[in-house]
Amino acid sequence: LFKAKEAFTIWKINTKELKMDLDDWQKEVLAVDGNLVLRSGRQVGKSTIISIKAALFALEHPDTLVLVVASVERQALLLFEKTLGYLLDHHKKEICTGTKRPTKHVINLKNHSRIIAAPCGLNGHGIRGYTADLVIFDEAAFIPELVFISIIPALMTRKTRIVLLSTPFGREGFFFNCFSDPTYTKFHISSLDCPRANKEFLEHQKATLSQAVWEQEYLGEFSERLRCFFSTELISSIALLKRLEPASMLNPVNVRPPGAGALEGKKYMGVDLARMGSDQSSFCSLRRTPPGKIEMFDLKVTEKTVLTDSIRLIKELENQYNYFKVAIDSAGLGAAVYDILNETEGIRRKLVPIDNSTRSLDREGKQHRRLLKEDLYANLLGLMQRQEILIFDDPELIMSLRSIQYEYTDKKDIKIWGAYDHITESLTRAAWLAAKDKGLNIWVDFK
């Protein structure tokens, strides 16, 4: 490693210009010229510093290609936009204008370097055909192994640098293995060491999350206890439907897929609402097809919306599809939306309140040992294993399913958690309605 001070001369960074003081480890990250792997807790500033590194690399190395990759487009664009922001703030004159001006995915520099953002998806399709000088994988632990095996060799020249950054996830695979690869400079940053960390928030998280999740998400530790709930193979076997609408899920404007009116079968919607303004909300629609299968036919994800937007979207979808049942969180923030919809003629009788924290009753009416949330997930898992459900072949949906982890509690119960669980939450709710309605045996046991 270079010393922090040298880093500044090498990369010609002036901290005053940056409008923020870099943490020591961030300065060291900038100084590394070679392969680099970084694991950390949430929100320590890893995407920020790597986005600056991407910009500086392209400025310092004329005629090169920097590729910013993540498993889904949204994630790749988050880092890419930070790179563009940094360049606009500090090196605007170096950015091409006119026909070569920055687009959503490409920045052309006057020194003939380019920075490109691309999602790699499940099989690396989006990054095939590039040869890059610097490749950055954001949330690298969530990138399917197949991408690394099949794509990395083709991306590389002798001098290609690889940068991987992520919160840890799973104790196997490319990201995990890089930590024992001597050609990588390694960083491990805990959220507790971040000078900007909100101590109260972290204490609250520590108190609410399980020990294993806390260690993974905030201390940046690879967990021994947390396992994937849905295997990649299982997901691939049921993710067969091409999406009906090409529009981004994050753009709910285009809510009417072609031919929607012709969809047969009873329809069910599962809703997961975001905490105010921050997270994503998800609206998942399933229908029972005549041969008795359950099939996804609509999926909306909204970001940074207010509750009234969610209510409007639910009403629009209801007008369009005339659902048989709609499941929506009735605890926490969902309660307000639930209450308002419950006063709305037409939709009231269709509403099914879902409270993830309540216990469900088994068929004999006895208190069930598991929490309802675990029942919902077990139901979806059973449908998937029996090939009774088909879902969109959509990267955001698949990433959400892959992010779901479970652990056994000391009482041998199962506890489920997911870093990107919003879409899956809405899917489990819709699938619960659809399966329950059919009178299926919903008390599936999962090993």
Ligand SMILES: Nc1ncnc2c1ncn2[C@@H]1O[C@H](COP(=O)(O)OP(=O)(O)OP(=O)(O)O)[C@@H](O)[C@H]1O
């Ligand atoms: N050195 C710094 N000084 C001040 N603010 C910073 C610094 N580094 C990062 N930040 C800010 O901290 C926040 C989190 O940064 P960033 O998104 O890069 O973290 P992350 O580790 O990638 O988070 P996540 O776990 O959500 O992916 C952002 O608002 C960013 O602008």
Ligand SMILES: [Mg+2]
């Ligand atoms: Mg990040």
